[in-house]
Amino acid sequence: MRPLTLDDDRLLPTEPGVRALAREVYGHVRDLPIISMHGHVEAQVLAEDEPFDDPARMLVVPDHYVTRMLVSQGTRPEDLGVPRTDGGPVEQDGREIWRRFCAGWHLFRGTPSRYWLEHELHEVFGVRVHPSPETADEIYDQLAERIASPEFRPRALFDAFGVELLATTDAPTSRLEHHAAIAASGWSGTVVPTFRPDALVHLGRPGWKRDVEELAEVSGEDTGDYAGFLAALRQRRAHFAAMGARATDHGHLTADSAPLERADAERVYAAARAGAVGPADASAFAAHMLFEMARMSRDDGLVMQIHPGVLRDHDPAVHERFGSDKGFDIPIAVDFVHGLRPLLSEFGSDPAFRCVLFTIDETTFSRELAPLAGAYPSVRLGAPWWFLDSPLAMRRFREAVTETAGFYNTSGFVDDTRAFASIPARHDVSRRVDSGFLATLVASGQLSLEEAVETAVDLTTTVPRTAYAPRGA
Amino acid sequence: MRPLTLDDDRLLPTEPGVRALAREVYGHVRDLPIISMHGHVEAQVLAEDEPFDDPARMLVVPDHYVTRMLVSQGTRPEDLGVPRTDGGPVEQDGREIWRRFCAGWHLFRGTPSRYWLEHELHEVFGVRVHPSPETADEIYDQLAERIASPEFRPRALFDAFGVELLATTDAPTSRLEHHAAIAASGWSGTVVPTFRPDALVHLGRPGWKRDVEELAEVSGEDTGDYAGFLAALRQRRAHFAAMGARATDHGHLTADSAPLERADAERVYAAARAGAVGPADASAFAAHMLFEMARMSRDDGLVMQIHPGVLRDHDPAVHERFGSDKGFDIPIAVDFVHGLRPLLSEFGSDPAFRCVLFTIDETTFSRELAPLAGAYPSVRLGAPWWFLDSPLAMRRFREAVTETAGFYNTSGFVDDTRAFASIPARHDVSRRVDSGFLATLVASGQLSLEEAVETAVDLTTTVPRTAYAPRGA
Amino acid sequence: MRPLTLDDDRLLPTEPGVRALAREVYGHVRDLPIISMHGHVEAQVLAEDEPFDDPARMLVVPDHYVTRMLVSQGTRPEDLGVPRTDGGPVEQDGREIWRRFCAGWHLFRGTPSRYWLEHELHEVFGVRVHPSPETADEIYDQLAERIASPEFRPRALFDAFGVELLATTDAPTSRLEHHAAIAASGWSGTVVPTFRPDALVHLGRPGWKRDVEELAEVSGEDTGDYAGFLAALRQRRAHFAAMGARATDHGHLTADSAPLERADAERVYAAARAGAVGPADASAFAAHMLFEMARMSRDDGLVMQIHPGVLRDHDPAVHERFGSDKGFDIPIAVDFVHGLRPLLSEFGSDPAFRCVLFTIDETTFSRELAPLAGAYPSVRLGAPWWFLDSPLAMRRFREAVTETAGFYNTSGFVDDTRAFASIPARHDVSRRVDSGFLATLVASGQLSLEEAVETAVDLTTTVPRTAYAPRGA
Structure with missing residues (x-):
């Protein structure tokens, strides 16, 4: 039997001088509240609070x-x-x-x-x-x-973990009844929804037609044509915002955001309703909807989270036998620069628009994402996540983006997890890695310790609060 | 108020043993003269020497x-x-x-x-x-x-900075009157021009026609047809060389260098003169001209600097309102291997040809650039620059290319800057980072300290002098 | 004259605390036998044992x-x-x-x-x-x-180096007479062949027709049509396996593995026999044969080594004058995710199939290869090799893949070399780098020293033995 111990200095830099600095920085953030702006814990878990x-x-x-x-x-x-x-x-x-x-x-x-x-x-x-x-x-x-x-019930753990805010991820068709139940329960925890319309904008999906019919039902809009579809999405976004949502979330195969002509969008939507949409039209429509969602974000202030570049269900046999989200989603190379140009050209310098860009293609950190975030006022960089929310990858993220985008064009750590009990561990990794990176800047004469501490605290608190601030806050 | 101090050991490795070695190496290069082979300070600044x-x-x-x-x-x-x-x-x-x-x-x-x-x-x-x-x-x-x-006047700073040579960047249509004025002034500083024909080889550009007309005027060649265009470029290159130029500079969207048939080049050029060139032909012509510029470099000995892979003016609204070079030039992925194959197949092993390859796409460092530089006798690797002339990116450059291309297939640091007063700071960063990298090789038993010092001195002096040596030097 | 010495701690981490841990780990692996599962030493050298x-x-x-x-x-x-x-x-x-x-x-x-x-x-x-x-x-x-x-004769060095097994790389047309001679010689060294059919599956190659005729001769199958071609390859694979082969080896320009319809494969093969195959058909056939080779590996248990992404003989003039393998093979970007999807969809989760993926495109380490190996039961990651079998690149490999794929989805170091006398040096580099990486995990509180030692020993012994285990072993 090997004893299980936790080194108090784990993940801090190994050189003793830098470690001492990192320990000092980390000491200022280790017990700060957890702001979890992007995750996959179900609101139901906290609404029902069952063991x-x-x-x-x-x-x-x-x-x-x-x-x-x-x-x-x-x-x-x-x-x-x-x-x-x-x-x-x-x-x-x-x-x-x-x-x-x-x-x-x-x-x-x-x-x-x-x-x-x-x-x-x-x-x-x-x-x-x-x-x-x-x-x-x-x-x-x-x-x-x-x-x-x-x-060890969910709410007790939520409180014990020091969670300040937890954002869930929800379909537009959700009535958000669990969020409402939490709000009505008298419990002090803040749990807000996030608007994720992927299932509705990818026309080729099996089940799409059923979903847009459900969208009609829940929104009270007629989704029989494209105009109604947009109206229904707007209605749901308003409802999400009223329930506390701060953001939307968009997972696409590519970063393409080229808008269609209105007539083309109508035609493709109608074809999809008729069950006769081809893959090229479906892809074009998904890109178009990314553009349209940016427009709606500019209008309603929901922060737009974009994460392209994953080929879902690489092994069709695994998907058929066990369904999605079984570890067979594999990242692909992404071109943010051409892909997002239509969207950013239109909305990227608009003070009313904000977006957060996530990737699992590390090559884009220094080449594309940092330069974009270091120029466009609307763009913030999402934390390294998915395969990259690990000590070395987080360090590589800071090393790749900071020199071009600084710290303040990032948006704070997100745990992105279904594994509720792992939330503190995940945020702790991020705090340790950031403290180590900042300590290295101090040890190499690039930052004072005072500034490093201030930055670490900002990254844990101010930065996510600001990046996801509700409009007018 | 936070005091502003500079740590004498800044940017050196943080481990005390390696730092001591790095300090030793750095001590041999910190006060060496600055050889600035690629930059954007205007010759006018040094010609007029105004405050x-x-x-x-x-x-x-x-x-x-x-x-x-x-x-x-x-x-x-x-x-x-x-x-x-x-x-x-x-x-x-x-x-x-x-x-x-x-x-x-x-x-x-x-x-x-x-x-x-x-x-x-x-x-x-x-x-x-x-x-x-x-x-x-x-x-x-x-x-x-x-x-x-x-x-604090320009020439006084130039001398105080210890600049041995400063290369500017100039349009082929420039008469280089400021360079002439400097040469005639009796001041001891060496300021040489660099031939940058981008504006003339990208046919689609607004203003292109005006520029080729100016080219005709300044060169005395009739740029009405393609043959005259080439002759005019040759004339200007010769003039630049006579004024001390060591190099040309080529910024292209891609690395494509496929030559056109002569008749096609003539046809496309004629179409451009008639204001009727399409984007595909314009791209093909730009690639063709990269090939032709390589031929001229082989003939006249000007070192060819190539830096593909930047999408200029990503936000058209910013460009329209404020013009170019406003921070919205965003790197894209580059394929040097296929792109430069025509050029290198023809000229890459020719002892009369030399080129320096720059990139902002770090993924090409180990995959493409180091293997190319480690094989072709004509190829040298440009310093990490633009978004990459920063401590961590410079270190990544050495880490990515040295194992395949060694030190002597690189070409020395370039500051690439308009910010005159930052030149010493930029070269100092490079010297510190290289000293740190070399010290790590010593500390890990891969190099003797004597060799590390010799290499650091070479990288600061011999390497850029050799890479950009005038023909016959 | 500079004295040549070897630092006993060379390539170990430079921080003294981590170095001490690394030295401890390395001490357990430095003298372990060499398992060389992929290399280019000729069996003839060991069969003849000439100076x-x-x-x-x-x-x-x-x-x-x-x-x-x-x-x-x-x-x-x-x-x-x-x-x-x-x-x-x-x-x-x-x-x-x-x-x-x-x-x-x-x-x-x-x-x-x-x-x-x-x-x-x-x-x-x-x-x-x-x-x-x-x-x-x-x-x-x-x-x-x-x-x-x-x-200093080959066999004496082989024994002195402590080689447990050496795999050569051989054409399917080889009669493996040197392997047979070694087996018959009474010498104790184990030298096994590896089946490399590249020359036969790339139809466009000069000499292809001669090679398939030789294949017919050596296999006793009529390679006049596609069915006979497949039968001949199967016969040779069986012969290789009988001679101790553990694996096949496949170098392709891309990772494409899309199978052709049987009739198309037959048609393209017939065209090639007639000397009339176009480049698109030749590429499609190569992709198809990658798929077919996976099928044969599933059937006969030979481990399939795949290494796409190198443009051979970048300078045609060098190739014409000096032939292949002269340092002008340059890596290109690879898309494993789409490329291997057909192959992995069919065979990737089949317990009878095993493959090892190699790359020289580092960008695929964290983005594509680690996620694939961390999901598909058949996939192991090949060691960093070719331009990447160097201290820093090996470290980057571990840093990029371990967090997603762990250690046990890799397959052990391969020296991949023609330079016989360099084999111990190459394996030693790998052991030092892995020891250093493991020591860093210990020093940062992520692994116990006991586990680090166990892992280092596994990486040197169990991992390659298992990855290349003959069927039923």
């Missing part, structure tokens, strides 16, 4: 970063309890799933999943031994006991 | 790295005194512009602009407090007083 | 990393003894070639060639002075004397 499921269903099954790593080494998804789309049999025994996870613990060495899980096990659940075949049952029992207790 | 304008017009207004950062955070270009193309009103009060700059000083944390400005303020102007709203006026007054004194 | 040629012909002439660097600085290939394709005169005097190499020794500063050569000279040949014009003859004489002695 989490068993340890495997809390920490393993829904975390596709964990399951994909085990799958990449030969474990079948079924044996990890990953539900099949056809409802066929998968492992039901949480303890068995947990044992399989523990047997693969060494696979996570050097990964952020390992870091987050260590942090959660140690800090949230009080575990003091490493996962292994020998310790699997002991840890499982300990976790199960904790999960059952009131202090 | 610089007020502090804001010297340090803020013309430096689009400074103005774009303030603009990216919401300041209007007009409020920074950036001239409008329509001559409309902009801020005239230098002191007011300076105050706005000082209020945004924190935005530059971690950027090379901050580093250069600190260096200039401290070393050139003797300022000892950080810019801030509280100190803005005090610093302004101090700078204004210095600028007015004789030791 | 190596003179020092220049052993260390300089065949190593295009050495010759290209000298060529890049103006030395003519002829003067380095590089054979001309037309058999014309080149330098014959090994001592003269060696002197030219020694005169250019400074060009290799900071390159892995320098590191490997230092290691070889010091550890294998006992040289104690740096190459230089003054020491060239002395070193030459010392090397010549050693090479002539029995302990």
